[in-house]
Amino acid sequence: MKPEKPELLAPAGGMEAFIAxxxxxxxxxxxGARAFxxxxxxxxxxxxxxxxxxxxxHLRGVKVYVTxxxxxxxxxxxNALKLLSWLxxxxxxxxxIQDMGLISLARKYLPDLPLHASTxxxxxxxxxxxxxxxxxxxxxxxxxxxxLEEIIRIKEKTGTEIEVFIHGALCISYSGQCLLSSLIGxxxxxxxxxxxxxxxxxxxxxxxxxxxxTGNYLLSPKDLNTTSGLGALIEAGIESFKIEGRMKRPEYVxxxxxxxxxxxxxxxxxxxxxxxxxxxQEILTQLFNRGFTNGYFFENPRWxxxxxxxxxxxxxxxxxxxxxxxxxxxxxxxxSQPLRLGDGIMVENxxxxxxxxxxxxxxxxxxxxSVYSAGVGDTVEIPFxxxxxxxSTVYRTHDKKLMDSLKKxxxxxxxxxxxxxxxxxxxxxxxSIGLEIRDRDANSIxxxxxxxxxxxxxxxxxxxxxxxxxxxxxxxxxxxAEFHITMEEDVFVPVGQLNELRTKAVEQxxxxxxxxxxxxxxxxxxxxxxxxxxxxxxxxxxxxxxxxxxxxxxxxxxxxxxxxxxxxxxxxxxxxxxxxxxxxxxxxxxxxxxxxxxxxxxxxxxxxxxxxxxxxxxxxxxxxxxxxxxxxNAGQEAEKTIQEHLPIHSLLSVSVYSLEGLKGxxxxxADRVYFGEGLFRRPEITGQEEGSTKRSEAIFEKAIAxxxxxxxxxxxxxxxxxxxxxxxxxxxxxxxxxxxxxDGVLVSNLGTLGLAKVGKITFIADSPLNIFNSRTxxxxxxxxxxxxxxxxxxxxxxxxxxxSHGPAECIVYGRLELMESEHCLTGGxxxxxxxxxxxxxxxxxxxxxDEKNYEFPLLMDYECRMHLLNxxxxxxxxxxxxxxxxxxSSLRVETLGMDxxxxxxxxxxxxxxxxxTYLETGKKxxxxxxxxxxxxxxxxxxxxxx
Numbered sequence: 048m049k050p051e052k053p054e055l056l057a058p059a060g061g062m063e064a065f066i067a068x069x070x071x072x073x074x075x076x077x078x079g080a081r082a083f084x085x086x087x088x089x090x091x092x093x094x095x096x097x098x099x100x101x102x103x104x105h106l107r108g109v110k111v112y113v114t115x116x117x118x119x120x121x122x123x124x125x126n127a128l129k130l131l132s133w134l135x136x137x138x139x140x141x142x143x144i145q146d147m148g149l150i151s152l153a154r155k156y157l158p159d160l161p162l163h164a165s166t167x168x169x170x171x172x173x174x175x176x177x178x179x180x181x182x183x184x185x186x187x188x189x190x191x192x193x194x195l196e197e198i199i200r201i202k203e204k205t206g207t208e209i210e211v212f213i214h215g216a217l218c219i220s221y222s223g224q225c226l227l228s229s230l231i232g233x234x235x236x237x238x239x240x241x242x243x244x245x246x247x248x249x250x251x252x253x254x255x256x257x258x259x260x261t262g263n264y265l266l267s268p269k270d271l272n273t274t275s276g277l278g279a280l281i282e283a284g285i286e287s288f289k290i291e292g293r294m295k296r297p298e299y300v301x302x303x304x305x306x307x308x309x310x311x312x313x314x315x316x317x318x319x320x321x322x323x324x325x326x327x328q329e330i331l332t333q334l335f336n337r338g339f340t341n342g343y344f345f346e347n348p349r350w351x352x353x354x355x356x357x358x359x360x361x362x363x364x365x366x367x368x369x370x371x372x373x374x375x376x377x378x379x380x381x382x383s384q385p386l387r388l389g390d391g392i393m394v395e396n397x398x399x400x401x402x403x404x405x406x407x408x409x410x411x412x413x414x415x416x417s418v419y420s421a422g423v424g425d426t427v428e429i430p431f432x433x434x435x436x437x438x439s440t441v442y443r444t445h446d447k448k449l450m451d452s453l454k455k456x457x458x459x460x461x462x463x464x465x466x467x468x469x470x471x472x473x474x475x476x477x478x479s480i481g482l483e484i485r486d487r488d489a490n491s492i493x494x495x496x497x498x499x500x501x502x503x504x505x506x507x508x509x510x511x512x513x514x515x516x517x518x519x520x521x522x523x524x525x526x527x528a529e530f531h532i533t534m535e536e537d538v539f540v541p542v543g544q545l546n547e548l549r550t551k552a553v554e555q556x557x558x559x560x561x562x563x564x565x566x567x568x569x570x571x572x573x574x575x576x577x578x579x580x581x582x583x584x585x586x587x588x589x590x591x592x593x594x595x596x597x598x599x600x601x602x603x604x605x606x607x608x609x610x611x612x613x614x615x616x617x618x619x620x621x622x623x624x625x626x627x628x629x630x631x632x633x634x635x636x637x638x639x640x641x642x643x644x645x646x647x648x649x650x651x652x653x654x655x656x657x658x659x660x661x662x663x664x665x666x667x668x669x670x671x672x673x674x675x676x677x678x679x680n681a682g683q684e685a686e687k688t689i690q691e692h693l694p695i696h697s698l699l700s701v702s703v704y705s706l707e708g709l710k711g712x713x714x715x716x717a718d719r720v721y722f723g724e725g726l727f728r729r730p731e732i733t734g735q736e737e738g739s740t741k742r743s744e745a746i747f748e749k750a751i752a753x754x755x756x757x758x759x760x761x762x763x764x765x766x767x768x769x770x771x772x773x774x775x776x777x778x779x780x781x782x783x784x785x786x787x788x789x790d791g792v793l794v795s796n797l798g799t800l801g802l803a804k805v806g807k808i809t810f811i812a813d814s815p816l817n818i819f820n821s822r823t824x825x826x827x828x829x830x831x832x833x834x835x836x837x838x839x840x841x842x843x844x845x846x847x848x849x850x851s852h853g854p855a856e857c858i859v860y861g862r863l864e865l866m867e868s869e870h871c872l873t874g875g876x877x878x879x880x881x882x883x884x885x886x887x888x889x890x891x892x893x894x895x896x897d898e899k900n901y902e903f904p905l906l907m908d909y910e911c912r913m914h915l916l917n918x919x920x921x922x923x924x925x926x927x928x929x930x931x932x933x934x935x936s937s938l939r940v941e942t943l944g945m946d947x948x949x950x951x952x953x954x955x956x957x958x959x960x961x962x963x964t965y966l967e968t969g970k971k972x973x974x975x976x977x978x979x980x981x982x983x984x985x986x987x988x989x990x991x992x993x
Contacts, residue, residue, distance in 0.1 A: 052281075052311065053280075055074045056074065056289040057071075057075070057076050057300060057303075058076070060091065061091070061297070063297040064295070064296070064297040065100050067453075068301070069103065069104055069463065070457050071301045071302075071304040071457060071463075073308070075111065075140070076100075076104060076112070077289070077293075078113060078114065079114040079115075079293065080113060080114075082127075083116075083239075097134070101138050101564075102138075105564050106524060106560050106561055107466070107524055108466065110141075111139060112142070112163060113139050113142055114165070114293075116239075117238045118237045118238060118838070119149055120845060121820045121821060124149065132568075136566050136569075137565065138565045140161065141162065143164075143165050147182070147826050151182065151822060153183070157569075163185065163187070164179050166191065167222050167237065168188075169190055169221055169224055169796060170798075171193055171197075172201070173200065173771050175797035175801065176204075186286065186287070191212055191222070194343055194344060195280065197770055197771060201771065210288075211288065212342075213277070213290065214273060214291065214292075215290055215291025215292045216292070217340070218268070219268050220245075221866075223817065224815055225865065226866070227865040228241045229840055230987075231244050233993055234993050235993060238993060240993045245266040246358040247264070247358075248264060249264070249897055249903075250263065250896045251265060251894075252902070253892065258876070258877070261355060264356065264357070265353075265895065268337075268353055269339055269352060269353065271340060272336075272341070274307075274310060274327070275341065276345055277310055277314060278314050279345070280344065281315070288311070290304065295335065297453075301457045302331070309327070310327070330449065332363050335360050336360065336362070337357065337358060337359065337360065349875050360444050361442055362393065362442040365382060366386070366440075367380065367439070368380055368437055368439040368440075371431075371436075376432060377431060378431045378441075379426060379428050380427050382425050382426070382427060385423060386421055387408070387419060388409065388411060388419050389445075390443055392405065392406060392444060393441075394431065394433075394435045394439055395442065396438075396440075397435045408429060412427065413426070467529075468486050468527060469530075471483040471530075472530075474508075474533070474534035474535065474538055475533075476500050478500055479495040479496045479498065480495065480498065480540065481493070482549070483552075484553065486560070490563070498541070500539075501538065502539070504539070507539060508534075508540045514532060518530075523553050525556070697937060697962060698719055698936065699716065699938055699962055700937050701720055701939070702940070702943065703721070704723045706746060708948055711951035712951055715958075716956055721764050721793050721939075722751075722762070722763055722789075723763075724743075724747065724750065725746070727908050728886070728889060730888075747763070747789075748787050763791075764793045765793060765794055766908070767815050769798060781803070785808075791808060791809030791810050791833065792809070793810070793811050794816075795814075796815065803831075804830060804831050810832060812832040812834070812836065814837065814839060816835070818835050818836070818838050824853060825853070828852075834937060835854075835856070836855075836858065836939065837857050837935075839857075842988055843933060846933050847933045847934060854937070855935050855936055855937075856935060856936060856937035857930065859921065859922075859923040859930055859939060861921055861939075861945075862904065862916040862917045863916070863921060863986065865915045866913075866915045868913045871913050873905065874888070902918050903916060904916040904944045914943075921941075922976035922983035924974050927965060954979055957978065957979060958974075961974040
């Protein structure tokens, strides 16, 4: 029994790439509008182009998925919903989406519009997929870190359609969980403007001493290539195979789609005879590669995942430098691959900056004469401005002949197989000619001629001549596969009448193939959640909102466009080189480069009346400020504001990861503690029995008892990422809550949230759930969250738009986590090449240092995942009045990376005093960040993200 053929899903960043994808065999294409698309640096599609693209695809039997997969700010929701409504009307097959608030609105107002969960939603376990299904998601793009075994388990448990990436660039972080580009340069990956800082140079340090590493690009993964394991993925029953590359050139899309089309069909036809030819693999390598990896499908690749020596396109080795002429500035190269004028090359070890290593060959010499091309074994001289040592490898990064061929063939319109049609005609004297054309998708057109068939006076028209004329489908997408002709003898039909009838029928069939996907526009969308009463007029979305939205589509010159390297033969010019990262302290969000005036903020007037209403009740601060029962009922009060559940006073919450830290937080005056013992490895516990169940339970029992003795709340922290095989560890945490009497848990992914909801465990939704707007906030509260921690990417003004809708928490101190990665950097670098790891993370504190000498602490957890922390701690002490006046219910001190309980106590006490002083007097207290240390940042509170 043959396996089901998976959908081949291709990327398109513009119309040329879209046509290339369709013509080279894609079953579906995903693309973005010019607003709310997670590839803000791609050219993307205008309103007119979107409709043209969808019609072009549907005519050829190809589906189109539109990406609206960025997190949305409050003032973007309306335009995003308008965009979805318009995309629905023009026949979009599905929306690839991330923002949970927009998902909830789409399900309410556009219930017949299919939604696919973007990989940005970080769905990686069965419970998360199940919850996504209840939200109205039909297909899930799983995290790239899921193994094939895990994918199969998720499919079996949920029955949900699964989409996976099979080729292209990889992120080192779990998608949707990376703040590196955001906090370094203000360009948010969650908003489609990732500047790819992971492709930059870093140095590894342990306890202040640099560790020598092979290569300097320590966060740069290779590219995914699953050709060798494609059969196993097909046998797993995965519905859709996705190629990454909306930033790539049309020729790249054409070549990669063509090869995977061929390989999928080859396996389906004869699994036992599946193979990948050397030519096919070489073309994939030539088109773009940083080295290839199978990713996480079949095993954890560990060190083999990374491309540490070169983060750019390598192309294919084309020769070796055997000399350099300083007088003529030419390198002499012995060729192992043909080279031609117009090819791009990169020379390894050239004495120049990496981004200047590449060039397009404009002249080439053999002996004393110039040549257009040279073959394998030839020695050529190529002008090159920088000295390249003998023995250096020359890579061909751009093959002009290949690219020209792919472009020409894709534009010819001759690659895609024609659609077979059945033609039935009736020719009877004295009647109109009847013609029916039916395609394989059961679309059928029947028309009749105005002309009445006549008796033949001389030469009668034959069946063969009728068939000949009706089969002339020319440049259409159809080909005649069957004929059914009923006719009388001795009749005459003019050729022109047959041609006219055929042309009309084909035109109507084309229109039918397109129009059947259109949906009737909705006249008005009433958005009345959260007390609003706004009319969203539908129809064609305004050009301005579609073309630009509220996110500027920056010029490609400022983006990190990988495909530029294919155009000019040089490595891509990453946006961080030209971006806001060059602005010194803007890198980490310092106030000096934000839009805030410190003095004016300190002198900011305070509404006395509002302060009187918030007079402090110290006793209530020690008790629960939020009524648990009413909040549990909030999950049943869908589409209502949750104002009545707001606490009177802002609590001070502190996250800690040890008993010592918990003690410091309680002594400092925390109202609530988030306890995460056992989540992260620490050097000082080397040799101890870290995983002992009894020891773990004893620690939790002591933590809960001490917190309750102090009259405070304690919530247990659950891991941000939990695969199905590790869900028992979450259930163990839940059992601690039930058995030991903790107040609840902190959840960071939809799977853990769903499990807590089913288990009736009180929970708070943490910031990794990416709460960007009041819609997402309301959705999580309706799902049963007692409180939600707002995304640290929001400004203070944006925060206010969310906090008025329910109990919200914001982080006001600590090193924000920039990424969580399945790849353990220290294990990959310091373990052996057999993939074995001796847990070097226990030997000391590790940091990554970038080219500007900023230090980013590294933490490792017990699942051997890497956590990268920001180089500076967030500190908002000076601006606490503004935070409190925003309406937040809780302020959070994050102590991740802080091991000293005295430091935790000091920081907590400073925030305790600042809160109490303001609530009692209405004035800002004397506490400030300088008293806590150096090198702080205000994050995004005043500058925001692109």
